[in-house]
Amino acid sequence: MKNRLEELRKERGxxxxxxxxxxSVSRQTIGSLENGRYNPSIILAFRIARYFDMSIEEIFIYEEEYCDEK
Amino acid sequence: MKNRLEELRKERGxxxxxxxxxxSVSRQTIGSLENGRYNPSIILAFRIARYFDMSIEEIFIYEEEYCDEK
DNA sequence: TTTTTATGTAAAGTTCGCTTGACATTTATA
DNA sequence: TATAAATGTCAAGCGAACTTTACATAAAAA
Incomplete structure (x- = not known):
């Protein structure tokens, strides 16, 4: 899954x-999400979306090709 | 986190x-989500939303009181 | 009632999301 | 250049999100 975290974070300086x-997460968690090392839990995704005042779908890009991901 | 899975599933018979x-998950996973035993991964949440042709936010209800959830 | 179908749920195992701690690398500033 | 600030990334550990297997219960149908 791709995401726009780094872009959104930098826009806000x-x-x-x-x-x-x-x-309320560690710096390594943010880095790992930005660099695609893993996906957020749905709870964290909700918190991120709320923080940026956007929907989850506007920030996290799910594409069907990841058909075997869990 | 609450969700409308059971309701949406039954609406569709x-x-x-x-x-x-x-x-592409086990029956126990569906039961566990419906009964609130755990939250879906974000990947599964996306697949569920896509299946019902809805947004994640329309199906999964995040409320701030779960402030310590991960 | 008996049998089948649908659901609830527990146990044990695997992988993933997140933590802390540590250290390397890059970027900015003195 | 030298130092500090920001980021990259690894390792070990923990709990959550799945799996399969198994069995109990509930509801529907014979």
Whole structure:
């Protein structure tokens, strides 16, 4: 799954650490999401969407080709 | 997190097993989601939303009171 | 009532999401 | 250049999200 986290964070002039703090996760979690090392839990996805005042679908891009992902 | 899975499934006259097969998960996964034993991964949430032709937000209800969930 | 169908749920195992801690690399600033 | 600030990334550990197997219960149909 792709996402627009880095883009959205930079638009707002935030460091990874600041975003992490705002979302109550670790800096490594933000880095890992931005670099695609893993996907967020749905709870974190909701918190991210709420933080940026957007829908989950506007931030996280699900494409069917990942047909075997869980 | 609450969700409308059971309601949506029954509206469409599906058994848990049929929905599970359509989504490529086990029947127990559907039952566990319907009964709130755990939350879906974001990938599964996307597949469910796509299956019902709805947004994730229309199916899964995130409320801020779950402030410590991950 | 008896049998079948649908659902509930537990146990055990695997992988993933997230943590903390650590250290390397890149980028910016003194 | 040298130092600091921001990011990249690894490892170990924990709990969550799945799996399969199994069995119990509920509801519907014979």
């Amino acid at each position: 935030l460091r990874q650490e600041e975003l992490a703090t705002a979302l | 599906l058994r848990q097993e049929e929905l599970a097969t359509a989504l």
